Each structure stands twice: as C-alpha cells, then as structure tokens.
Amino acid sequence: MELALNQPAPLLKRLSWFDWLFAVVVAAGSLFALSRFGEYMDIYEKAILLAAIPSLAVFGWFWKPFRPLFLAVGAISLFAISQYQGNLARMEEAFFLKYLISSQAAIMWMCALFGLATIAYWGGLLGRSGFVLKTGTSLTWSAVALGFVGLMVRWYESYLIGTDVGHIPVSNLYEVFVLFCLITAMMYLYYEARYQTRQLGAFVLLVISAAVGFILWYTFDRGAHEIQPLVPALKSWWMKLHVPANFIGYGSFSLSAMLGVGYLLAQRGILASRLPKLEVIDDMMYKAIAIGFAFFTIATILGAMWAAEAWGGYWSWDPKETWALIVWLNYAAWLHIRLVKGLRGAMLAWWAVVGLFVTTFAFLGVNMFLSGLHSYGEL
C-alpha cells in the first residue's frame, strides 16, 4: 500500500546522521564542561547544564539550521578561547582576537552585519530582487553567529578578569541588548524560512538596527561594554533562566510589532505588491505573539520565584515587575481580541505596534525613568 502518503514517520526515524552527530557533540561538549568546571557550579547550575543537552538537541532537530549555527559558534568560540592562552592581554595582541573575535570585536562585527543586512533587505524589497534579499538573510545569519561568539567569548573573558568576577553575559543592559538582537533575528529567520518570505526582513531588521544603535551609543558614550562584577542580588542561577526567557518574550513582541507595521502598510496599498499576503503577515504576527506570550508567562513566573528567594516576596509591585504584568496583560488582551469576530485585521496590527511601545518601556523606560528593586542596568 502506498498509503504512507504524507504519513509522518516517527520522530526518531526522521533523524539524519547529522542530527545524531549534533546531539553527540552537544552532549560531549556539555559533559566536558561539567567535568572541567563542575566544581564552580552549584547543584542548580549543573541541572541547568544537563537539561540543556536534550533541549538543545531537540531544538536542533526541530529547527535544522540551528545545528550548523551552534557548531560554528562553538568552534569559533573555542578557537578564540585558545587564542587567549589564559592571558587577557592577548586581546590587544593576537590578530584574530584584536580584529575579529574578542568579545568586543565580534559584537561590533555583529552590529555592522546587522546594519548591512538591513540595507540588503530594503534593497531587495524595493528592487524586487530575490538575490539581494537572500544576501540579507545570509548577512543576518552571519551577524547572529558573530553575536553569539561575542557573548560566549565575553563569558570566558569575564572569568579571565577574575574567577569571582566571571558570570554569564546576561547581567546588564549592554549584554541583554546584544541578546535581544540575536533572539529577535533568530526568531525572524525561523519564520522567514517557514513562510518562505523574505520581504518582511526589511521591517524586522529595523527594530534590530535600532537596538544596534543603542548598543553603539551605550558603548561609545557610556563605556557600557566594560565587564563589571555582579551585584550580590544577581548572583543566582535563576538569572540564567529568567533573563533569556524574558528576552524571547521581548524579541517576539518586537518582531510582531514590525510585522504589524508591514501589515498596516500593505493594507493601505503601500508596498503591497512587494509584501506577502495579509493573511500570511497576520498569521506570522499571531505566531510571534503566541510564542512571546508563552515565554513571557514563564519568564514572569521564574522572576516571581527568584524574587521570592532574593527579596522575600514573589510579588512586590516593584516598577519592573508591574510593567512586566502590564506587558503580559496587553498581549493577553491581544490574544482575546483575536477570538472576537470583527475585531481582527488592522485593529490587531495596531495593537501589536502599540505593544512595542509598552514593551520598550518595560524593557528600557523603567530602568531610565523609574527606580525600584531592579536596579541593575541604570542608564
């Protein structure tokens, strides 16, 4: 019987040798890290590391391009680390480190590549050139790779400064802005492949470019790229979970807002012939908000659990917490609007765009204008 038509094979049978190789590399790398650095980790951190093995493996199986990205980032980061020879001063001497893959150099390259990708996407969109759009995609991938290398190397550098200074680079505004760029770009790349449309990159890369602009200003004007030791409140394994989960939320909300902009333009006939159909944009927007909402829910819960341990209460109505709630309520409302007949279309797109302002305020504005317990990363 040729009845197997379109029948999904069981997951394990669908895996190729590359998938298995990937899983083995992930496991080997993690176990090596565990054996080598285990003494510096507490039980929770070990658990996080071990849980990362299946999570990363399955994620790689689910989203195939993640595998080469992961391997490339791993290889380049290891190369960079080997170049250091345990000596921080090599940053200024070794050629590769100085110009390419010391953390600061890699992050600056990431910024430049995101800038170029933005130009390419717009060029491709306006000039209706598939090739130029494809260049935009490649540039975005390269930017993501270098950005991750930058963060990985920064992690290592922080330990070179001092074992008591070392920490995962998600602890201040500079580092999380880099993370934000990377996560937003990765989510976009995923949907780009899934919906086979590149035109929307022009919009999404705008919000990433804005973040890049902030990173540059923050670096040049404030010297924010300097690695600072952690304040006692941030010394917790919760940070490793809470912050990335939050940024998946922020990233996807920003993504949805830019899709909303595309939607509103297309609906008014601007660039309409160049952009995907409205239903497609709408669907992407929904997907982005759905994943963002789910992760933001988790992030907020993790934040509450951390707060219970650090501040003595799972909810203190601190401005950052409260704004997280506002963002969350905002997107809960968005999801409910979708379920009401007649309120869809432009209304949802507008709401998503406004959501970006709410999100940005929660992310940045609170640190700038309001004070509270979340006093890391003041401007």
Add this chain to the structure above:
Amino acid sequence: MNTAPHSFGKALFELMSSMRFAISLLSILAVASIVGTVLKQAEPYNNYIIQFGPFWFQVFEKLGLYDVYHASWFLLILTFLVVSTSVCIWRNAPNFAREMKSFREHVSEQSLAAFKHQHEAVTTQAPEVLAAKAQAYLEGQGYKVKSLPREDGVLLAAKAGSWNRLGYFLAHSAIVMICIGGLMDGNLVFKAQQLLGTKKIETRDIPQSQVPAISRLTPSNPSFRGSVQIPEGSSASVAFLNVADGYLVQDLPFVVGLKDFRIEHYSTGQPKSFESDVELFDHAGKKIREATIAVNHPLIHDGIAIYQASFADGGTRLTLRGWNLFAPTAASFPVEGTVHQNATLTSAAGDYTLEFVDFRPFNIENMGGEIADSGDAMSVLGGSPVSDNKHLRNVGPSFQYKVRDARGQAREFSNYMLPLELDGRWYLMSGVRESPNEAFRYLRMPLDADGDIDTFMRLRGALLNAELRPEIAARFARQALPQNAWGTEIEDKLKFSATQVLALFAEGGFQALGGFIETKVPEAEREKAASTYLRILELAAFEALQVANRQAHLPAPKADDTTGWLVRDTLNSMSDLFVYGAPIYLQLMSYDEVKASGLQLTRSPGKNVVYFGSLLLTLGVFFMLYVRERRVWLRIKPGNALLAMSSAKHTIDFEKEFTQHAQALDSLTQ
C-alpha cells in the same frame, strides 16, 4: 414582574463572561497598574506633602495612591477579573467538556456539504474498505477516529487536539487560583480588623516594647512581610510592618540573634556579598538552630522565611575631637559618640544636640568621572571590555551627624576620617547640607606638615583673637616696610589697615571684606583695593601664625611656598566657616564599628497556591496556543466520499492541513 431580576441576572452573567468584557478588564487593569509605577509607593507621608502640597496630598491619600495595589478600587478591579474569569469558566465548562468528549457524529450530511472546508472525491471502492484505509490514515495523523456505520455506507468522525480545551480550563482557573493565593498573602485580615477598630497603626516613634497590643500582631498571624534591623551581638523577637504612614509590630514565634554581619568586596571595591550569621532561639532562650543568611540564600524556619535585605550601622562607637570654631583659641575637647544616639553640647549661645546618624567604614568615590578614551572609536571597536577602575577609590571612613540648635533647626554633616588630595594638596573634608535631598557642600581644611589640622586650627584661633591683633599688625608693618620707614606715619597707617582687615575678616570672612570695600571704596578703585586687602590679609596671617606658634612653643613657620599655601587655604576655609552653619567641627580619631543586618521576615501561605497556579497557567497557555483543536468527518457512500473539516481557529496551518487531507483522500480513492 418576576422575570425582571432574572433577566437582569442573566444579562449580568452574559456581560461578565463575554470576551469584550474580558478584554476591557485586562486593559483597565494594565492601565491602573501604571499609576503605582509612576508615583513612588509607600514613601514617608511627609515627602508626599512636600511634593503635592496639603490639598492634593489629601485627595491622593483618599484615592489610596500611596499604596495603589492595596487600594480598594484596585482590589475591586482584581475582584472583577476573578469573578469574570470564574463566570466565564462556569459558562464554558459544560460545552467545552462535552466537546472534548464528543465526536460530533450527529452532523447531518447537508451541513457537512455546507462546510467551508469540504472536498468530494469519487471512488469505486467499497465504503468499508475505504473507511478502513482512511481511518488508518487519520490515526497516523494523530486523530482519534470513530467509525459509524450508516445505512448507505460509513461516517468517520475524527478529532484531534482536544487538550486545547483542557488548556482553557487550566489557564483560566489558574488565574483565579493565583489571585486567591495573592489575597491570602495580602493584608486583608488586618484591613478588616482596622475597620472593626480592633487593630490600629502605630505612628509614634517609640521603643518597640512600648507599642500597645492594638498595634501588635500575634505570632499566629497567618501572613506577613516585615523587616527588622539587628545590631551585631543583639537579637530581635519582632518584625516591623510598614503600613501607610505608620507601622505595626509583628511578634515572632522565635528570637533571632545576629552573631556577625559581613560584607565582602571585589577588588574594585564594589560589594560582592552580604552575609549574616544568625542564631534562632525559642522564647525560653533555648537555641534552636544556627545558619548563615545571604542574598539569594534565605533561611526558612517554621514557615517563616528570613532574608538578607539590607544593612546599616548598628551603633558604632566614635572617638572624636571637637573644636569650637569661633573660639579665639586652638584648643580642642574630647567627644564620645555612638551612632543612632544623641549628645548635648552646652555653649554660651545655647544648647546644641548632636545626633549621630550613620557611620561608613568605606566610601568608594569616583574620582575621575569621564571615560578617557570615549572620543577614540578604534579603541572601543577593538577595545577591551576590561574596565579600568582607576577612577574608583576608597576614601576611607566617614560619619554623619546632625547639629540641632535650641530652636530645633538642624543641619546635617558628613565628615571624613582620612584626608583627600585635591589639586596636589591634602585636606580634611567636612560636608554640610540643609536637607536630605541636597548634595553635600564641602569645607576643606588644609593639613600641615604633620598631616593634621592643628596648624589650621591654631592659625584660625589666632586670627579670631582680637587681643593678638595689635602685635600681628605691628609685625606685619615692620615686615612690609624698609627699616627707614619704621616709626613713621606710614607704619601707623599700615598697622591701622592691617588691624582693620583682620577685624573685618574675623567678623565675616571674605564676604565682610567685600562688603566693606563696596560701601567705602568708589567703584573704579574697588578691584585694586581688593587685591591690596588680600595681600595685607595674607601677609598678616603669616605673622599671626608666627605669633601663634611662639605662644604654643613651636618652631617658627618657614617662609616657603608650603606655608604660603597653608595660610591661603586656611583663609579660604575660615571664610567658609561663616556659612558652614555649625559652631563646632568634629574630627574622627578612632572608631569601634558595630554593624547591623537588615533582615526581612515573611510568612506567605499563599505562595504554594500561587506556584501551583503558575504551573497550571504555563501548561494551560501552551495547550491553548500549541495544541490545535480540529475535526474531520468523512462520509463514505458507494461511489463517493465527502471530506469536511472544521476548527475553532482558522490559521494557515489549518488550511495546509486541509489541503493535505484532501489530497490524501484523492489518492486513497483512486
């Protein structure tokens, strides 16, 4: 007439459970939450009065804006959310539960044919055969399939993703659960007691033991969140709960003793850890346990979690040297002080109260500010993220105190123990400010060759001493004139000028001199006069130092640059004394530090309810968003098969899946 309330109830039910109402509630709650982030919550009421003025202060107080999240109107919105969500679940529950179970096998053929997503295929196969194949296919796709024989063929009714509905129950009941858990940990019980008059907020600043029972909460209080400061070597059996403009005392079921409090620092001076070694005793004095509490590492005992929240001075003992700044002598007197305690100073001008406020063993100051290389792009591009903390410096211990005069007016002072280098010379700094929101302005007292302020004080005493003035003026005039002019009228004039300048300066510093020049000298000559007077003052001051040293049986000062600067700095500093605002200066000689640890104590029985709710919420959200609910029907008759598909949510995935099933049917029927 009977139907009216009934239909009103029904309308209310409809409204509360409607989606539009839910959206409005979510939006209103979001907007209402903003209020408390814009207005700083739970500040001392005085700050609000200063900020808004007495009228608006009262209006805002009535609106509960100083504690928005416990204000009745905010709780009302939350109640609406809980009620609305509950009603919504109540309303949907029967339908959703039925739907989860049902295969909807009773759909008629006509309605299937009217579906938006339907597809018909001709077939030569026997209905049963095709049905079996199609069932296998659908099951392979993850559907639950029910095969129903019909008189002229078969109906396959299939469904997938029923957990989507389960997700709805989980997520929405989780909202209710989380709100209830939050309420359990809130202060509703106290609010009720306050309304009934059985409990009252304490607003007086009195010792804890004197707080009456009406403002105390018993150890059995189910939920609280309070804090207490314990000095090293002491213990506490209560916690304080801040409420509105007062507080409540929470009696604890145990006694917390603090053995030691430690702050560790990174090499850059930033704090690295705060740790308290505590011991718990029962009320009979028996030790229960010992533990170390650190930030992110609380101690949980008997349902009460104890957290490291802050630290403060616990009553450091200070050994001080006091100087009467306006006495015409160099003498000092000893003062003993303890932080958080007061001392009285008696003087001819009336009594002063010294209130010792704080002591800090370290002060990390940014001594440079600017990033040196910010203009150089390359240095950042290829640059190093290694921070050069060369600007940060520990400038040593300092202590803060207030000097309150007989009328109750106070100024706050902050004195450093160690000298600071400024412009290449060393000074002892004393900061002064009138109110807590001002920055300190600093008095700099120059150090002498011994590294102390004694010379400054000696010279100050001599300059203030009117009896020494004739001698100083005489010495000055002799020094200033060649020998042949001695004893002439010029010398007398010079002596007179010097005496006058010295007297003016001793009365009010440079301001007094300036005032004199302004009233007595025509405008065109003022600048010249000023520089002449300044010159006279500096030279006379040098002579004053000679006299003072001689009286103190000290060697004469060298006439060099160092002494020159010392004299000049002394004059500047003395002039500042007139706006310093206190008649005394206190120099910190030594200290015996006692730290206090700020602990927070919480009992929150609702926490587990909230956590469980959170778990359900997470599961529910994932089920709702990632389990797609859909149904497929296949009506097979001899000769043809009709495929119909439906879902509560039409997404692009759904369209794709329908196309796939339609194609599958086509190939199955061939």
